Amino acid sequence: MTKIGSKVPTAHPFMANSAPESYKEMLRVAEVGDIDELFEQIPAEHLYTGEWNFPEPLKSEASLYRHVSGILKQNISCEDYLNFLGAGCWQHYVPAICDEMVTRTEFLTSVWGTPSSDHGRNQVWFEFASQIGELVGMEFVGLPLYSFGTAGGHAIRMASRMNKRHKVLIPRSMDPERLAVLKTYCGYAELDGFIEIVQVEVDPQSGRLDLRDLESKIDHEVTAVYFDNPNYLGVIEKEARAICDLAHKFGVEAIVGVDPISLGVLASPAEYGADIVVGTTQPLGVHMNCGGGVGGFIATRDEERYAREYPTLQVSLTDTIEQGEMAFALTLFEQSSYGSREDGNDWTGNSVYLWAVANATYMSLMGPSGFKSIGHSILERSHYAALKIAEIPKLSVPWRTDFFKEFVVNFDATHKTVAEVNTALMTHKIFGGKDLSEDFPELGQSALYSVTEIHTQEDLDTLVAALEEVTK
Numbered sequence: 001m002t003k004i005g006s007k008v009p010t011a012h013p014f015m016a017n018s019a020p021e022s023y024k025e026m027l028r029v030a031e032v033g034d035i036d037e038l039f040e041q042i043p044a045e046h047l048y049t050g051e052w053n054f055p056e057p058l059k060s061e062a063s064l065y066r067h068v069s070g071i072l073k074q075n076i077s078c079e080d081y082l083n084f085l086g087a088g089c090w091q092h093y094v095p096a097i098c099d100e101m102v103t104r105t106e107f108l109t110s111v112w113g114t115p116s117s118d119h120g121r122n123q124v125w126f127e128f129a130s131q132i133g134e135l136v137g138m139e140f141v142g143l144p145l146y147s148f149g150t151a152g153g154h155a156i157r158m159a160s161r162m163n164k165r166h167k168v169l170i171p172r173s174m175d176p177e178r179l180a181v182l183k184t185y186c187g188y189a190e191l192d193g194f195i196e197i198v199q200v201e202v203d204p205q206s207g208r209l210d211l212r213d214l215e216s217k218i219d220h221e222v223t224a225v226y227f228d229n230p231n232y233l234g235v236i237e238k239e240a241r242a243i244c245d246l247a248h249k250f251g252v253e254a255i256v257g258v259d260p261i262s263l264g265v266l267a268s269p270a271e272y273g274a275d276i277v278v279g280t281t282q283p284l285g286v287h288m289n290c291g292g293g294v295g296g297f298i299a300t301r302d303e304e305r306y307a308r309e310y311p312t313l314q315v316s317l318t319d320t321i322e323q324g325e326m327a328f329a330l331t332l333f334e335q336s337s338y339g340s341r342e343d344g345n346d347w348t349g350n351s352v353y354l355w356a357v358a359n360a361t362y363m364s365l366m367g368p369s370g371f372k373s374i375g376h377s378i379l380e381r382s383h384y385a386a387l388k389i390a391e392i393p394k395l396s397v398p399w400r401t402d403f404f405k406e407f408v409v410n411f412d413a414t415h416k417t418v419a420e421v422n423t424a425l426m427t428h429k430i431f432g433g434k435d436l437s438e439d440f441p442e443l444g445q446s447a448l449y450s451v452t453e454i455h456t457q458e459d460l461d462t463l464v465a466a467l468e469e470v471t472k
Contacts, residue, residue: 086450137270153185285362
């Protein structure tokens with residue numbers, strides 16, 4: 001086997017430090033004569049001595065492009081097939097201007113933290129926070145986080161820091177992936193700061209949070225009650241006010257998770273008593289990106305006790321000494337991990353600030369009437385689909401009213417699994433709903449179907465016809 005450091009590597013066009021002079025300079029700075037000296041502490045028996053079976057290197061950009069394109073073409077996208085899969089990452093229409101804005105060099109190449117990087121960045125971020133605040137009915141909004149789940153995790157930790165309690169109640173119907181994130185943020189019993197997660201059952205008749213079970217589990221040791229509206233199964237929590245009132249009775253923070261695209265037709269969380277609002281930003285002008293493109297936000301009332309617990313960055317706008325001139329500033333910077341690293345309230349990382357540009361662009365295009373229009377469109381189309389699917393022999397829709405965008409379809413009477421149904425739907429060029437059978441066994445062979453504004457009546461009738469055929 002040729003030793004790594006026995007010869008100077010050939011320069012690679014995509015790796016600047018592979019140039020011979022750069023390689024020699026790195027060895028000089030590291031004060032070694034050979035790169036193998038850096039790995040002397042590794043026992044010989046741990047070193048691989050066989051032959052590497054690597055393919056021949058691609059020596060041109062054209063060859064690399066063809067190779068990668070060939071791999072990507074093996075995928076089947078939602079542009080190719082009809083898609084009814086949502087469950088946290090949904091197919092909404094993205095206006096062309098959203099893509100245009102996020103690819104502008106003023107935003108795409110800005111380096112965080114340097115004065116020269118603010119080519120409208122702070123204004124866009126300020127508009128993002130302002131518009132989210134309008135949607136959810138809150139005044140104080142942080143810059144976005146990595147995901148819906150991280151926003152929820154930080155919100156629970158905010159509540160715990162405020163009231164010094166260490167138990168949170170969440171619904172049994174929570175998105176399993178989001179629940180996994182919450183468990184990470186709540187920590188482990190062996191560590192300081194552990195927050196116990198207690199699940200509240202779902203009423204099987206309505207698909208909503210079981211208020212009696214909630215009443216039996218809430219007490220003065222609970223830091224927060226968290227619930228989504230609509231919930232993961234698409235059902236609208238009609239007793240949201242009662243849930244928040246019960247939380248406040250015990251001095252508990254009410255945290256509500258929302259899909260912002262629903263707020264053109266549903267009441268804002270502030271209207272029914274939410275204290276902290278979290279949610280996803282992906283429906284607001286961001287493509288699904290193979291499951292990526294997600295983001296989350298936190299919003300509260302503009303009260304110091306909440307503001308002091310934010311881990312996120314906040315952009316504020318204020319007057320200057322020049323008449324008529326305004327300036328942006330990062331408020332409470334010192335309590336973020338950017339300002340204080342490990343001494344900040346929580347670690348947030350660089351997050352998804354570029355998506356905030358797309359989000360702000362989308363919300364500015366929509367306005368209040370746009371959100372109302374798209375909300376009604378989604379309601380009409382999803383309820384039409386649910387009605388037609390429920391008419392198919394052996395299929396049932398457990399909760400056919402009071403849902404938004406997503407609904408559960410049960411296949412038990414067909415004696416087929418959701419996996420089998422979805423495989424059969426693929427032959428019709430259709431992505432079926434999310435299989436719920438593993439995460440929610442009490443629902444039997446059920447799937448979560450998503451219908452948005454992109455689906456036409458023809459699309460929905462095509463789905464119904466395909467389901468009729470594959471479930472015979």
